[in-house]
Amino acid sequence: MTDIFSWNQDAGGVVTVTMDDPTQSANTMSERFIEQLPRLVDRIEAGRDEIAGVIVTSAKETFFAGGDLGLMMRATRDDYAGTRAMLDGVKAALRRLELLGRPVVAAINGAALGGGYEIALACHHRVALDSRAVKVGLPEVTLGLLPGGGGTTRTVRMFGLQTALEKLLLTGRQFSAAEALEQGLVDELAADREAMLASARRWITGNPDARQPWDRPGYRLPGGTPSSPALWATLPTMPALLRKKAQGGPNQAAESLLSAAVEGAQVDFDSAQVVESRYCADLICGQVSANIIQGMFFDPQAIKKGASRPAGYPPHSAGKVVVLGAGMMGAGIAYVSAKAGLDVVLKDVSIEAATRGKGYSERLLDKAVAAGRTTPEQRAAVLGRIRPTVDIGDARGADLVVEAVFEDPELKKRAIAEVLPYLAAGAVVASNTSTLPITDLADAVRDPADFIGLHFFSPVDRMRLLEIVVGEKTSDETLAKAVDIARQIGKTPIVVNDSRGFFTSRVILEFVNEALALVGEGVPAASVEQAATQAGYPVGALALVDELTLTLARTIREQTRAGQRASGAEPPIHPAWGVLDRMVDELGRPGRSSGAGFYQYQDGRKAGLWPGLRDAFGGRNTDIPLVDMQERMLFAEALDAIRCLDSGVLRSVADANVGSILGIGFPVWTGGVLQYVNQYEGGLSGFVARARELAGRYGERFTPPPSLVARAETGELYR
Incomplete structure (x- = not known):
């Protein structure tokens, strides 16, 4: 029929239409699909009298992967009319299918997300495989979009306005097969493909006059229309709730979705x-x-496909890991490792400390069981793989060790040296340090080629990023193993070269420093926090430095300065440093762990900004525009990311963008720290001009690097 849609009509008149785009590994709403869909519906309508019903399914592992993101990403304002026409064309074809006058069933054999679920919604009935491969939902809002293939319109009419928005559309949630059945997103589950198709045929036979609820006489919108008294109490508050959830930051997709x-x-x-x-x-x-x-999407996909993994090495998986240190980070590493199926030896200086570390996994798993996300048997299996100990001999035969002790280089070296005699040949030896140079720590290892940095982020169970740090003598084989281990435990790896602070820890301090400098300039602390959250950061910079602790920030600063001086460089004094020192030394407010920082704390929880900040730093300067405050934070990180790229710390633009979003909270709407530079108004030339303007107003630290200026002159983006 066409090269995407195959046609099989059985003796009973049931037509099975199977989607299988030969040019792609997954079916998407590509230009070919958009062109061929109306022709498919033409044929179905032409043969209507001989057709008892239609089953729509897929020959791929997925049902349908959604819109063609590459096509959408290339669209500009000049393409608006064509984009409208494309959307209208797809919806017109699906609407004709919906009004066929014959039952149409979606047989969902795999993931049906975005456009895939919109196709299923245009069918009268949905049968899905009871399989882990099945994911159902409309995640468009998480990509800055909204369901535009009829998904917004149909879900509102299927579930009602409030339910559709709160449970499906605004969350972008992806549902498992069982969850989709429970929530009414699908109507049946089937054990296998044959049973799925048989169920679809049975439903067609029993429902010859199938119509959508909204096409039946007397239909009323569940829960009422926006003018219904039932929605008066909730609907008017939704814009404010969206803004609160985004903390005032850019949230155009959610706002447009609500409006639509x-x-x-x-x-x-x-x-x-x-x-x-x-x-x-x-x-x-x-x-x-x-x-x-x-x-x-595209940058993480490049990373997942192994863009940073050295070629020529066989796939690797770890079997037994030793985690040295059972504090917050070590406990989290133990949990994700055991959950991924590794045997874990969790070692600390006392059995009480090691057992407390295992207790972290117990608490997480207890919550998962209570929420129905795991079973008691699965909980027991994960916990059974974690062995708390003080005996280093329990490390015998391990093929991976992750050191996660206190940020003291000599302590780390001793901990690593102690475990080495017990490891299997070729074991990967890693440090979880967040700032200390990997090359220096490699002194503790008999073969530095086996040594690498695995920088996890807290809380480890929720943070997807793993920053892999390559030392001067780390081998490509060890790096390949580390990338594979990251995937094995469910992390997204970025690969950076060794340097103090690496990429993430170094760049995030630029964000913090700019906020501290603003406080030192007398800007109200509340305005500084608002500038950060309204720029799209997930948390204010002052709240963040309280979490890190001001003492740690100062320790990192002094270690960095010492390292720079040792190499013959004299680091410039940042205006943030005086604020940091005064908060610690004079005001005695070193951060949340001590119960006093930029914020006040009651029972460990934030209780508002400390009122004494106004007396200590003025807090009456309202002359600095909000946009300048926001862009000082954004530009500070972007400019240092460029310096990381220039010096070779960063190996790729994708690593920079993904690492900045997943690891250090750079605003998602920007696409990442280097994509922010690309997309700035006026392109790179506009970014350079604005950087020079900020440098003239606020300091030489905003002077654009020569490499950036050169790119701006040639129009070369960061790719």
Whole structure:
């Protein structure tokens, strides 16, 4: 029929349409699909009298992967009309299928996300495999988009406005097969493909006059329309709740989605589809969605495909890991390792400390069991793989060790040296240090080629990033093993070269330092925090430095200065340093762990900014524009990321973008720290001009590096 859709009509008149794009590993809403879908519906309509019903399924491992993100990412404002027409065309074809007058069933054999689930929604019934491979949902909002293939319109009419928004659309949640059945996203589950298709045929036979609920006489929107008294108490508060959730930061996709859903709920189905297309096309053709797609999809995909893994080495998996240190980081590393199936030896100086470290896993698993995310048997299996100990001999035969003791180089070296005699040949030896040079720590290892940095982020069970740090003598084989281990334990690895602070710890301090400098300039602390969150950072810089502790920030600063001086360089004094020193030495407020920092704390919880900041630092300067405060933070990180790239600390742009978003909270809407430079108004030339403006106002630290100026002159983006 066409090269994407195959047609099989059985003796009973049931047509099975199987999607299988020969040009792609997964079916997507590509240009070919958009062209061929109306032709498929033409044939179905032409043969309507001989057709009892239609089953839509896939020959791929996935049902349908959604929109063509590459196509959408390339769209600009000039493409708005064409994008609207594309969306309207897809929806017109799906609407014709929906109004066929014959039952249409989606047989969902794998992931049906975004456009895939929108195809399923246009069917009258949905049967899914009871398989871990099945994921159902509309995650478009997480990519700066909204469901524009009818998903917004149909889910509102299926579940009601409030339920559709709160449980499905605004969350972007992906549901397992069982969850999808429980929530009503699918109607049946089947054990295997044959049973799935048989269930679809049975439903067709029993429902010859199938229609969507919204196409039946007397249909009413579940929960009422926006003008219904039932929604008066909740609907008007949603914009404020969205803004609160985003902490005032950019949230265009969620705001557009809310508007499309509410406006669409007040008109007929076809008019609602038009409203949906307008809002979706506006997002597709905007810069923010392109940034997010780059930073949250294409860059992570490049990393997952092994862009940073040396070629020529066989796949590797670890079997037994020794975690040295059972504190917060060590306990978290033990948990993710055991959850991934590794046997874990969790060693500390006392059995009480090691047992407390295992207790962290027990608490996480207890919560998972209570929430239904795991079973008691799975809980017991994970805990059974964690062995708390004080006996280093328990490390015998391990093929991976991760040192996670206090940030003291001599302590780390002793801990590593102690375990070496017990490891298997060729074991990967790693340090979880966040700032100390890996090359220096490698002195403790008999073969520095086996030594590498594995910098986890806290809390380890929730943070997806793993920063792999390559020392001067780390071998490519060890790096390849480390990348494979990262994937094995469910982490997204970025690879950087050795330097004090590496990439993430070094760059995040630039964000913190700029906030501290603003406080020192007399800007109200509340304004500094608002500038950060409204720029899109997940937390204010002052709250962040309280979490890190001001003493740790100062220790890192002094270690960095000492290292720079040892190499013959004299580091410039940052205006943040005086604020940091005064908070610690004079005001006695070293951070949250001590119960006193930039914030006050009651029972360990934040209780507002410390009122004494106004007396200590003035707090009355309102002359600095909000945009300057925001861009000082953003530019400080971006400029230092460029310096990391220039010096070879960063190995790729993808590592920079992914690491900045997943590891240090750089605003998602930017697409990452270097994509932020690419997308700045006026491109790289506009970024250079603005950096020079900031340098003139606030200090030479904003002077653009020569490499950036050269790129701006040639128009070469960071790719």
